[in-house]
Amino acid sequence: METELRLESSLWVGNKRYRAVLSGWHFNWTEVDKKNRDKKTISVPVAEVVGVEEGRVEILPQKSVEDTDKDFTVFYVKRISSGSSYGLLWRLGRIQFSCPSRVLRDQWTKHLRTALKTHSPLRPNRLLVFINPFGGKKKGRKIYHSLVAPLFELAGISSHVVVTERAYQARDHLLKKDLTGFDGVVCVGGDGMFSEILHGLIGRTQQEAGLSENDPTVTLQPCPLHIGIIPAGSTDCVCYATVGVIDPVTSALHIIIGDSQPLDVCSVHQASALMRYSVSLLGYGFYGDVLAESEKHRWMGPLRYDYSGTMVYLSNRSYAGIVQYLPADPLLSSPRDRTRCLSGCSVCSRSTERLFCHSSESGSLYSSHFSQFSSDSEGEWVSVEGRFRCVSLTCMSSSCPKSPLGLSPSAHLADGTGDLILVWDTHPLGFLKFLYRHTSTEDQFDLPFVEVHRVKAVRFSLPSGKEEEAYKETGGLREGIDEEERGYIETVSRNGSQQHLAERDTGQEMTNEQKMATPFLCGLCCSKAPAKSVWNCDGEILSSTEILCRIHGQLVRLYARGIEDGAAMHNCGKENDNCQMGCTLNK
Numbered sequence: 078m079e080t081e082l083r084l085e086s087s088l089w090v091g092n093k094r095y096r097a098v099l100s101g102w103h104f105n106w107t108e109v110d111k112k113n114r115d116k117k118t119i120s121v122p123v124a125e126v127v128g129v130e131e132g133r134v135e136i137l138p139q140k141s142v143e144d145t146d147k148d149f150t151v152f153y154v155k156r157i158s159s160g161s162s163y164g165l166l167w168r169l170g171r172i173q174f175s176c177p178s179r180v181l182r183d184q185w186t187k188h189l190r191t192a193l194k195t196h197s198p199l200r201p202n203r204l205l206v207f208i209n210p211f212g213g214k215k216k217g218r219k220i221y222h223s224l225v226a227p228l229f230e231l232a233g234i235s236s237h238v239v240v241t242e243r244a245y246q247a248r249d250h251l252l253k254k255d256l257t258g259f260d261g262v263v264c265v266g267g268d269g270m271f272s273e274i275l276h277g278l279i280g281r282t283q284q285e286a287g288l289s290e291n292d293p294t295v296t297l298q299p300c301p302l303h304i305g306i307i308p309a310g311s312t313d314c315v316c317y318a319t320v321g322v323i324d325p326v327t328s329a330l331h332i333i334i335g336d337s338q339p340l341d342v343c344s345v346h347q348a349s350a351l352m353r354y355s356v357s358l359l360g361y362g363f364y365g366d367v368l369a370e371s372e373k374h375r376w377m378g379p380l381r382y383d384y385s386g387t388m389v390y391l392s393n394r395s396y397a398g399i400v401q402y403l404p405a406d407p408l409l410s411s412p413r414d415r416t417r418c419l420s421g422c423s424v425c426s427r428s429t430e431r432l433f434c435h436s437s438e439s440g441s442l443y444s445s446h447f448s449q450f451s452s453d454s455e456g457e458w459v460s461v462e463g464r465f466r467c468v469s470l471t472c473m474s475s476s477c478p479k480s481p482l483g484l485s486p487s488a489h490l491a492d493g494t495g496d497l498i499l500v501w502d503t504h505p506l507g508f509l510k511f512l513y514r515h516t517s518t519e520d521q522f523d524l525p526f527v528e529v530h531r532v533k534a535v536r537f538s539l540p541s542g543k544e545e546e547a548y549k550e551t552g553g554l555r556e557g558i559d560e561e562e563r564g565y566i567e568t569v570s571r572n573g574s575q576q577h578l579a580e581r582d583t584g585q586e587m588t589n590e591q592k593m594a595t596p597f598l599c600g601l602c603c604s605k606a607p608a609k610s611v612w613n614c615d616g617e618i619l620s621s622t623e624i625l626c627r628i629h630g631q632l633v634r635l636y637a638r639g640i641e642d643g644a645a646m647h648n649c650g651k652e653n654d655n656c657q658m659g660c661t662l663n664k
């Protein structure tokens with residue numbers, strides 16, 4: 078194939094002569110001086126060529142085409158530093174070549190287009206795009222139409238755009254409408270909108286496969302459609318943790334070139350009913366209380382999280398609980414091994430083989446991995462009981478701009494495991510140290526009251542008698558709740574909608590008992606703490622305390638490639654201009 082696609086010739090950019098070579102996976106052009114000596118080379122992986130157009134073409138700020146018959150324009154991915162050590166911004170690079178003849182021009186465009194198809198087979202042709210016009214700063218429509226749509230058009234991608242008119246419209250569309258012909262679904266919004274798409278796609282896939290999402294022992298079917306995230310929310314953590322930057326153009330380019338990043342998903346069940354899926358934070362105690370408190374102060378905008386965090390910290394709470402977990406194989410990786418899951422992660426690649434390659438054999442590793450979920454494996458579960466400041470489970474590092482290394486810096490996106498973080502009750506200053514370390518590079522797990530375990534499943538329950546105690550303790554609040562607070566409890570979802578994703582499957586609403594136990598905080602004056610907290614599941618409050626969680630390895634795939642290590646790309650041993658990795662940093 079390499080020989081088939083090889084093409085080499087002189088090309089001109091302005092009055093400079095270049096030696097252009099298309100061979101195998103790369104397209105290079107090297108400036109040649111008058112004495113025929115090579116000057117600098119730019120090398121672009123063919124998979125990162127966005128499009129090839131006849132003539133002299135420009136896309137931004139608006140499309141213009143000068144149709145000359147000896148010229149062609151190549152658009153490609155160009156990297157620039159994002160200013161942090163990890164994560165690179167992608168921009169649209171453009172170069173206009175002139176050929177000595179039209180025949181040569183046609184040969185170049187034909188060869189480049191064929192190479193593109195060969196080297197990036199997952200490039201989408203047709204996408205279903207959902208825009209939340211109210212997410213973040215309400216700029217979803219503008220971001221899509223001004224920054225993303227022109228790039229999709231250049232790449233020859235057709236899209237069907239739905240601007241949502243209500244919450245859960247995207248989820249319902251994915252569950253019910255015909256999806257034939259689409260290669261992927263694009264979400265223009267924040268984490269809440271991503272969660273809708275996630276629930277819709279997973280639900281649809283299981284419906285079609287005839288599998289029950291409610292049964293935690295069932296191995297769910299991976300979703301065939303990729304998900305692209307164009308960040309346009311106030312929280313874009315999933316985008317940050319999977320791309321490394323929050324930037325619509327970078328994300329659009331990952332979609333166009335058909336990058337593929339598998340992602341583990343955690344299903345959260347109450348008894349035998351699915352409550353929700355989670356990909357980032359499932360947190361009880363501190364993180365649950367902060368979310369519950371912040372919902373009361375939505376009018377503050379994003380500031381409400383800092384305010385609520387402070388109030389909850391000052392209320393100095395801990396909660397009794399029993400945590401049981403099914404440990405992952407410690408030989409494969411560990412949450413304390415100081416590795417980072419970056420683009421091309423070897424732990425995740427090995428997991429792909431482990432999870433899928435033998436799936437046709439009976440007794441495959443994939444099925445045996447989950448057969449441990451049955452009652453025969455009770456002995457393998459580890460159980461701990463006590464008082465916790467917080468209990469968190471995350472399927473990814475959950476890094477975000479405020480916490481660049483995240484809740485669990487060595488967690489993997491696609492290894493079929495999650496990291497369980499137990500923070501035992503401790504002195505307030507100790508807990509503050511733990512929280513503060515999330516904002517620095519200091520190890521937040523290197524504290525005597527913190528444990529972290531790599532797990533495949535987790536169960537959480539209250540010690541016997543606590544359910545009743547929680548009810549009694551909060552009983553006094555029953556009369557004190559005004560209509561507004563009652564409304565708040567019933568509308569815990571991030572958008573104020575009455576509808577819970579969990580209701581779809583459980584058919585249940587929060588019981589009065591659960592509603593009464595939702596913590597009410599009044600800062601320092603709060604004398605009596607409730608006996609139980611709530612679960613924060615990717616920014617939504619769960620209506621149940623006693624839950625069972627199971628990690629499903631690589632259940633969905635994103636148009637992403639994990640975080641690119643900017644420092645490593647500079648360490649390629651070449652000068653920027655000669656980097657063979659398509660590294661065009663700082664150009």
Ligand SMILES: Nc1ncnc2c1ncn2[C@@H]1O[C@H](COP(=O)(O)OP(=O)(O)OP(=O)(O)O)[C@@H](O)[C@H]1O
Binds near residue numbers: 273
């Ligand atoms: N047209 C709409 N009207 C109201 N809500 C919507 C609409 N479309 C989507 N939503 C809901 O809005 C919620 C928040 O959206 P999104 O995540 O895009 O924005 P956000 O600003 O990041 O939100 P938040 O700050 O609450 O995390 C989602 O849970 C989604 O279900």
